[in-house]
Amino acid sequence: MEDLNWPAEWLRGVLTPAVLSVVSDGQTYGYLIAQRLAAAGLGTVKGGTLYPLLARLEQDGDVVSTWREGQGGPGRKYYSITPGGRQHLAALRADWRVFAERSTAVITGGKEHS
Template sequence: MLKGLLEGCILSIICEKEVYGYELSEKLHEAGLTMVKEGSIYPVLLRLQKNGWIEGTIKPSVAGPDRKYYRLTVKGEQALQAFDDSWEQLSRAIAYLRGSLR
């Protein structure tokens, strides 16, 4: 279940501002997704790039090697909106079921 949600979470973070991989990992952990390992983020980023939802740009870093920063594309904004719509529908259904089963 986390796999599909992880894409939406990553798109949500990138929507706010350009981020690089490790920074993305930190933001996921800050949000409470501590089960997401840094190494599992990069395959998702690659898939999001192949889908045309994000773009990466190499930028110099003041603290070490260059970093690849990711930003949302127009297709990525549309994918994030679709994720938000699906999440809202799923949340309503679960809330309904939880309420009706008590």
């Protein structure tokens, strides 16, 4: 699939659950999160967008971070999802399914939800 330049407002809406989903796969760091999002077809997520989101997720208790010294290079901050973050992600996924179904129906001219 070709890389598309998604509208910024679309990415803002999907970035929190997408980042939590990536972090839920196991301890990871910012650059690798951005690579996984790009590989999934979401495009390039810049550090100026990603790191404030990770800080907010940490402040909200959805992720925790640990600092690891680098071996021959700079250290990295690794992120892990918390039990509360897993619950939040499960709720976001459930809500996303309903939202995607309803918005797709409206956008494609399907039946509106009543």
